[in-house]
Amino acid sequence: MSNIVEVVNLTRSFGDFKAVDTISFTVKRGEIFGFLGANGAGKTTTIRMLCGLLLPSSGQANIMGYNLYTDYEKIKATIGYMSQKFSLYNDLTVRENIEFYGGVYGLTRKQIKEKTKELLESLNLEKQANTLTAALPLGWKQRLALSTSLLHNPEIIFLDEPTSGIDPVSRRNFWLIIYKLAEQGKTVFVTTHYMNEAEYCNTVSIMKDGKIIALDSPARLKSTYKADKMQDVFMRAIV
Amino acid sequence: MQRIKYLVQKEFRQIFREKANLGIIFLMPFVQLLILGFAITTDIKNIKLIIVDKDRTSLSQQVVESFYSSDIFHFQGLASSEKEAILQMDRGRSQTILVIPYNFKRSLETNNQANVQLILDGVDGNSAGIAAGYASQILNTLQQKWIVSKLAKTGNTKIPVHQIILEPRMLYNSSLEGKRNIVPGIVAMLVTMITLFLTAINVVKEKERGTLEQLMVTPLKGYEIIIGKMIPFAILGFALLNVGILAAGVFFGIWISGHLLTLYLLSIIYMGTTLGLGILISTLANNQQQAMLMAWFFSIFSLLLSGFFVPIENMPDVIQLITYLNPLRYYLEVVRGIFLKGSGLFDLWPELLAMTTFGVLIISLASVRFQKRLK
Ligand SMILES: Nc1ncnc2c1ncn2[C@@H]1O[C@H](COP(=O)(O)OP(=O)(O)OP(=O)(O)O)[C@@H](O)[C@H]1O
Ligand SMILES: [Mg+2]
Numbered sequence: 001m002s003n004i005v006e007v008v009n010l011t012r013s014f015g016d017f018k019a020v021d022t023i024s025f026t027v028k029r030g031e032i033f034g035f036l037g038a039n040g041a042g043k044t045t046t047i048r049m050l051c052g053l054l055l056p057s058s059g060q061a062n063i064m065g066y067n068l069y070t071d072y073e074k075i076k077a078t079i080g081y082m083s084q085k086f087s088l089y090n091d092l093t094v095r096e097n098i099e100f101y102g103g104v105y106g107l108t109r110k111q112i113k114e115k116t117k118e119l120l121e122s123l124n125l126e127k128q129a130n131t132l133t134a135a136l137p138l139g140w141k142q143r144l145a146l147s148t149s150l151l152h153n154p155e156i157i158f159l160d161e162p163t164s165g166i167d168p169v170s171r172r173n174f175w176l177i178i179y180k181l182a183e184q185g186k187t188v189f190v191t192t193h194y195m196n197e198a199e200y201c202n203t204v205s206i207m208k209d210g211k212i213i214a215l216d217s218p219a220r221l222k223s224t225y226k227a228d229k230m231q232d233v234f235m236r237a238i239v
Numbered sequence: 240m241q242r243i244k245y246l247v248q249k250e251f252r253q254i255f256r257e258k259a260n261l262g263i264i265f266l267m268p269f270v271q272l273l274i275l276g277f278a279i280t281t282d283i284k285n286i287k288l289i290i291v292d293k294d295r296t297s298l299s300q301q302v303v304e305s306f307y308s309s310d311i312f313h314f315q316g317l318a319s320s321e322k323e324a325i326l327q328m329d330r331g332r333s334q335t336i337l338v339i340p341y342n343f344k345r346s347l348e349t350n351n352q353a354n355v356q357l358i359l360d361g362v363d364g365n366s367a368g369i370a371a372g373y374a375s376q377i378l379n380t381l382q383q384k385w386i387v388s389k390l391a392k393t394g395n396t397k398i399p400v401h402q403i404i405l406e407p408r409m410l411y412n413s414s415l416e417g418k419r420n421i422v423p424g425i426v427a428m429l430v431t432m433i434t435l436f437l438t439a440i441n442v443v444k445e446k447e448r449g450t451l452e453q454l455m456v457t458p459l460k461g462y463e464i465i466i467g468k469m470i471p472f473a474i475l476g477f478a479l480l481n482v483g484i485l486a487a488g489v490f491f492g493i494w495i496s497g498h499l500l501t502l503y504l505l506s507i508i509y510m511g512t513t514l515g516l517g518i519l520i521s522t523l524a525n526n527q528q529q530a531m532l533m534a535w536f537f538s539i540f541s542l543l544l545s546g547f548f549v550p551i552e553n554m555p556d557v558i559q560l561i562t563y564l565n566p567l568r569y570y571l572e573v574v575r576g577i578f579l580k581g582s583g584l585f586d587l588w589p590e591l592l593a594m595t596t597f598g599v600l601i602i603s604l605a606s607v608r609f610q611k612r613l614k
Binding site for chain 1: 241242244245246248249252253256257448449450452453454455456457458459
């Protein structure tokens, strides 16, 4: 089974408005899947459906072979999710946030302790362990959020605009973690508005008004749209 | 179970982190209890009174003295005429004026009957009514004293005497009973408001910040989130109940006469309703303002229809029927019963039954609405 996500004709309407309009795609295990689109294209809505937060209006989806409608509890145990809003508690310390999410994901006290140590080391946050999360720079916050959403060792992780609003150096560091995850065989499903980030993906999907209008590897998209950069591909695709 | 433990721990950390929170949670109720408790009772105690004594006889003097020595009226002095007294009332120096007419004594002695006039400031109709009631009570007592002494003078105790005893219909028989009803009522109200507001606002806050979405993708089940949210606020509500019990005793001398454990048990059952309602509100509201508004709406209605301000027997029949749908009605009964009458579980089983039913219903409804999948 090389497809970790299979989506067929997925649709979600809000009243008469179709936020996601019969989209179909597959995500291969271990790839970095870039999910692009202008504001309001339907990216977040799609991710929320795949994470079981939102019921689709129609269509089918499988994640790791689990049906979205029926095996939803099993799906949750195998996915990680970082929402578009900041997903940690600002009024908890770094350590408390890690402990909380670890506990909620069913890690033992010992595992939580080990994970916390490991995580603080790898993020270089040992000194800030007991400061309030609110006090961290945004770039660090986002890396921390990513790390906590990986505490339960998910197979696939959905990242909704994880790098929006953070500086180029932090963005680069963030993407280094994404690469590392892909190397470890994890699947990364990521939305972004930065086209240079899209270059790093294995597959890119471009959404417009709820529909997928382009879906391929960056190299092939560039040749199709006769462009040098993903930036131009994007501009040509969505007009 | 373990997951719920982490949720509760997190909740407490957040509550204790914000020191202002704790102040609001524990100090405000304290202050409210004091202000409300004293305000409601002092109002009825110190009704400003001016007397116009036109008769100036020994009997009229006795009338003046009995008003002067009353706790309920705050005697401001004598006025020479009604006109002057009314002027004082307009200036706010008096809420009531008692006018003893000329010939008061003579009329009493010859006709066995005399009239006095009571002028009330009707702006505060409630106080005015109470003042009128107290005034007639004082005059009544005086009248009885006169009759008894008159009988003693004639030496003939066998003469059948028909005393006219006036029974003014009053909200409160004496100032003491008003306080005794109000203070336990405030305790019940505080438990209601704190648990309801804190739960609703807490969950909506997580919704606003997006952390609720994050919680929903964890393996936490819907009911686990609900339980994890209810436990901390149940504990806070319980702590607050004890603060209230203590304050009622220390400041008002009203200690519970029934069993503390009965009050604990029934309070916890009642909190099921308010906490569940808080969760329910959070599923309906999109932001904190909406949640506040809904919680206010519920609080006001349940207070008005609980018998806190107006005894339920005095309400119109239709309204009386509606009060049966009000959970606070039963809890108020419980708190007052245990506080004042020493009621036990045996007396309070209908309330127990009603509150349990409400709790189960509302928590179920909240759970259904609080689905794991956002709408
Ligand atoms: N709960 C909702 N009710 C009604 N409309 C909604 C709801 N959620 C999303 N929408 C609408 O659906 C459309 C797609 O929204 P979505 O958040 O999926 O876009 P997006 O691609 O993530 O945009 P962005 O880049 O701004 O995050 C938008 O027009 C949005 O207003
Ligand atoms: Mg979005």
